[in-house]
Amino acid sequence: MSTFDSTKKPLPEVVREITEGNLQLPDFQRGWVWDDHHVRSLLVSVARSFPVGAVMLLETGGDVRFQVRPIENVTFANGTPDPERLILDGQQRLTSLTQVLALESPVKTFDEKGNPIERHYYIDIESALDDERLENAFVSVEPDRKIKSNFGRKIDLDLSDRQKECEEFHFPCNQILNSDSWEESLQEYAPEKFPRYMEFRRKVLNAFRSYQLPIIALGKTTSKEAVCLVFEKVNTGGVSLSVFELVTASFAAENFNLRDDWFGSNLRDVEGRQQRLKAEPVLQTIEPADFLQAISLLRTHEKRQQDIAAGKTGKAVSPVSAKRSALLSLTLADYKRWADDVEKGFGLAAKFLRKECIFKSRDLPYRTQVVPLAAALTHLKERWLEPRIHDKLCQWYWCGILGELYGGAVETRIANDLDELLAWIDSSGEPPRTISDAAFQPDRLTTLRMRVSAAYKGLHVLLMREGAKDFFWKSTIQDLDQEEINLDIHHIFPIKWCNEHSKEPSLYNSIINKTPISYKANRMIGGKSPSSYLNAIQKHKNVSLSDEEMNDILRSHHIQPDTLRADDFDSFYSARKEELLKIIESAMGKKPEGTTHDQP
Secondary structure, eight states: OEEEEEEEEEEHHHHHHHHSEEEETTTTSOOOOOOOHHHHHHHHHTTTTOOOOEEEESSSSSOOOEEEEOOOOOOOOOOOOSEEEEEEOOOOHHHHHHHHHHHHOOOOEEETSSOOOEEEEEEEEHHHHHGGGGGGGGGOOOOOOOEEEETTTTTEEEEESSSHHHHHHHGGGGGGSSOHHHHHHHHHHGGGGGHHHHHHHIIIHHHHOOOOEEEEEOOTTOOOHHHHHHHHHOOSOOOOHHHHHHHHHHHHHOOHHHHHHHHHHHTTTOOOOOHTTTTTTGGTTTTHHHHHHHHHHHHHHHHHHHHTTOOOOOGOOOOOSSSHHHHHTTOOHHHHHHHHHHHHHHHHHHHHHHTTTTTTTTSSSTTTHHHHHHHHHHHHHHGGSSSHHHHHHHHHHHHHHHHHHHOOHHHHHHHHHHHHHHHHHHTTTTTOOHHHHHHOOHHHHHOSSSSSSSSHHHHHHHHHHHHBOOSSSSSSSHHHHHOOEEEEESSSHHHHHHHTTTOOHHTTTGGGGGEEHHHHHHHHHHOHHHHHHHHHHSSSSTTTOOOOHHHHHOOOOOOOHHHHHOOOHHHHHHHHHHHHHHHHHHHSSOOOTTOOOOOO
């Protein structure tokens, strides 16, 4: 059954509906952005009776409700009326035509540089009657209705009153739909031009008055998801709207300001959820859509459990979902029910991440994986600290990171993970697919070279969690990181030494030859051989370490000391690769593919 109708409407009728308030905009529509050139080009197209594209409208009065607003510059004497239909596609065209054709005030538009300007629009009648000159017949003038040159000292065209308009034979565009008053003035001030004007009226004005706009009208039964999807499909000329903006517009119809709830408001002295979450450094990058996804996961998971308890099976059981359509179907009641608990769940996620030695957002392997983690912890509350549950959460989390399963589009995995993770924790299900799908190929270590990789960040964190100590400061890397000492992941065999000894960049730039150390230690390493810089660090007046003490530090980084002291890159590389694979195996609870060593 079709949910839309196609028809045509005369342009004057559409403009009248806009000025009367029967046709308005949903508040998620961006502002009017067309510049003066676009406006004049549109007027030329209508004057030539060229198609300017269909307009898509949505009938109001159904279950889908949005906060609404009039088209820019349109005002009402007795307050804004309730609209009968909303404009989903055609805002820029209809705003341009309404301001030009129906309003006395100047059109609020933009110059070619994007600066706001105000203009009145006229038609040079003689130019309009010449097909070859019609493109240039539409002119715009400043609010004083004059065109000037020589830095404003010379007036080239003065249209500041009705008599001058008639004498200059320039027709005001806001008289196009009803020219009776202007025609009377023309007969008074320039009657000799009236025959020529009548030719212009038949050729140009009638083109506007009889112009038919194609209309696609969506019925009031159209779902919110469909409305938003349609809007985004047709809104190719503007900036894509986020799901947060669309949900914000939906909630605004029920007098709830989701933007203030999330971002806060200085005017209303309201602290937003984002501000509270960002108090946790590891949550600095959490986005509003992440928060909505966590709410959607919990809402749909609860509905799924209710369906199962009611005896439903197969497709009759509601799925857990974090997809866009599920977020758009959230009601204000859903949001109010879950928002406070989910905020606490993200706080628990920050605590979990700190226990795993992830303290800052730059070290967070996947922001997307925090969503199901926060949803699960919202459900579990303090139970997440129970050893058995915590171990399961850790295995799932690290399998997602080291299996590199949370990059790209992950809505399906997020939903599956929450459902399967909670069932597994309650001992009534198999491990989540993220655990069974996760695989780490040993050769992947060689290709991990930059921090942008989730697995690279994960290994860096695991080394800190294992208690790696700094080469210079008497402290663990983890403690130095907390004290905001300048740290980074640096080469163990320096690049200069590796190049001098013909080592392959693909090997020496991999994470196998890198480890987290302080800037102080890195400066002392420089481009020296390992045996040389170890000796220099140990003998530094502020360090003074024995060989065994230095060897203990190296072992905390899973480096075999003898290989460094012998400057044996190949032996070092092979041994450390095996050590890193053991760390990975311990975190994932499963052997990397193709390995046979025992888990420590």
